[in-house]
Amino acid sequence: MNTVDARGLSCPQPVLDTLSAIAEQLAGSIEILVDTQASRENVCRAAQSKGWAVASDTEENDEYRIVITKD
Amino acid sequence: MKNFLATRSGIVIVGLVIGILAPLLQYMGNPGNMGICVACFERDIAGAIGMHRAGVVQYLRPEIIGFVLGAMVAAFMSRDFRPRVGSAPIVRFVLGVFAMIGALVFLGCPWRALLRLAGGDLNAVFGIVGLVAGVWIGTFFFRKGYSLGRATKAPATVGLIMPAIMLGALVLLLLFPQISGQPSNGVLFYSLKGPGAMHAPVFIALGVGLLVGIIAQRSRFCTMGAFRDVILFGQTHLLSGVAALLVAAVVVNLLLGQFHAGFAGQPVAHTQGVWNFMGMVLAGLCFALAGGCPGRQLFLSGEGDGDAAVFVLGMIVGAAFAHNFGLASSPKGIGPHGMAAVIIGLIVCLIIGFTMRKKA
Numbered sequence: 001m002n003t004v005d006a007r008g009l010s011c012p013q014p015v016l017d018t019l020s021a022i023a024e025q026l027a028g029s030i031e032i033l034v035d036t037q038a039s040r041e042n043v044c045r046a047a048q049s050k051g052w053a054v055a056s057d058t059e060e061n062d063e064y065r066i067v068i069t070k071d
Numbered sequence: 072m073k074n075f076l077a078t079r080s081g082i083v084i085v086g087l088v089i090g091i092l093a094p095l096l097q098y099m100g101n102p103g104n105m106g107i108c109v110a111c112f113e114r115d116i117a118g119a120i121g122m123h124r125a126g127v128v129q130y131l132r133p134e135i136i137g138f139v140l141g142a143m144v145a146a147f148m149s150r151d152f153r154p155r156v157g158s159a160p161i162v163r164f165v166l167g168v169f170a171m172i173g174a175l176v177f178l179g180c181p182w183r184a185l186l187r188l189a190g191g192d193l194n195a196v197f198g199i200v201g202l203v204a205g206v207w208i209g210t211f212f213f214r215k216g217y218s219l220g221r222a223t224k225a226p227a228t229v230g231l232i233m234p235a236i237m238l239g240a241l242v243l244l245l246l247f248p249q250i251s252g253q254p255s256n257g258v259l260f261y262s263l264k265g266p267g268a269m270h271a272p273v274f275i276a277l278g279v280g281l282l283v284g285i286i287a288q289r290s291r292f293c294t295m296g297a298f299r300d301v302i303l304f305g306q307t308h309l310l311s312g313v314a315a316l317l318v319a320a321v322v323v324n325l326l327l328g329q330f331h332a333g334f335a336g337q338p339v340a341h342t343q344g345v346w347n348f349m350g351m352v353l354a355g356l357c358f359a360l361a362g363g364c365p366g367r368q369l370f371l372s373g374e375g376d377g378d379a380a381v382f383v384l385g386m387i388v389g390a391a392f393a394h395n396f397g398l399a400s401s402p403k404g405i406g407p408h409g410m411a412a413v414i415i416g417l418i419v420c421l422i423i424g425f426t427m428r429k430k431a
Contacts, residue, residue, distance in 0.1 A: 008221030010158055010362040016213060026353045037151045038291045
């Protein structure tokens with residue numbers, strides 16, 4: 001699974017990095033790591049707008065691990 | 072827990088609330104089409120503490136204090152307080168300085184550009200087009216891999232510095248309140264005339280600031296991001312909040328008799344279209360490169376972002392430069408060195424845009 005590590009990056013880079021990962025892969029799963037709620041919301045919103053589903057969204061140590069999937 | 076204010080309905084409600092409250096602040100005493108202006112108000116704060124001595128723009132604006140403290144409260148309540156710093160703070164400081172200089176050539180931040188338009192000031196059209204142009208240049212750099220690098224987690228102290236500074240400002244404001252007819256009280260300067268002398272009652276302004284700080288922190292309301300996300304991603308989420316603000320402010324201005332369409336004689340505005348445009352190109356580019364409009368930078372600094380706090384300090388220092396060096400405009404037109412400052416600022420931004428790159 002491809003991983004996008006957007007921890008510590010400020011707006012709009014987490015979304016930019018997520019969208020470029022989506023552009024490289026037509027389907028499957030991508031893991032995205034972020035560390036603010038705003039980035040988490042933005043990444044989920046952007047992925048869903050591209051037809052990807054948020055398969056899991058978990059928090060650990062003030063960091064978020066988002067897995068998006070597309071069939 | 073679902074964050075309602077971050078939904079489409081949520082951001083629209085936040086825009087409506089700000090669009091209603093800002094003209095009401097004007098009705099209660101704030102300057103014309105300046106119910107809320109982050110740039111103008113930070114400039115007034117710089118004047119209040121004597122960093123510049125432009126007599127007409129000196130007032131320790133409680134709205135700004137409220138923005139930061141409200142955002143901090145919202146962040147703590149929603150477990151969203153994340154102390155962090157280290158994403159090229161010195162670059163952000165310089166971007167803050169030039170953002171303020173650009174905004175003061177136009178005479179307003181993006182918030183005020185919207186409020187000016189909502190009050191019928193058609194000069195604001197040049198500013199808003201300039202803002203979009205500046206943001207568009209910024210998105211060009213983001214597409215090319217521009218990055219200020221990663222921030223890292225930091226001790227809570229880092230995140231609490233800006234709220235503490237604002238708390239200190241509030242203490243000064245309460246210790247040394249305005250005395251009618253006096254140009255100063257204790258360490259604070261006050262304007263006897265001009266926009267700095269016009270303000271809503273202190274506690275109303277502070278209350279509005281706190282409320283806006285709370286809802287803007289939760290919703291991530293951003294007037295620069297609104298245009299950036301459309302240009303960069305085709306996303307209209309944040310733009311819907313900005314549109315709601317504009318519509319609400321027009322309606323409230325019409326109801327209060329504060330809508331006067333035209334170019335000439337608008338409050339705290341000049342009619343030099345090219346420089347209204349160019350000032351906001353510079354400001355918009357700075358906000359884009361720094362990742363947030365001046366309001367958003369205040370809300371971020373309240374939720375622990377030490378880099379956003381440095382940008383805010385850059386804006387306040389930029390205001391001092393703008394008035395001490397004759398860069399800021401006035402209703403008579405641009406300042407003697409405004410043009411030079413905008414051109415220097417644009418060159419600096421282009422250098423930052425081309426040279427700040429992701430590390431491989």
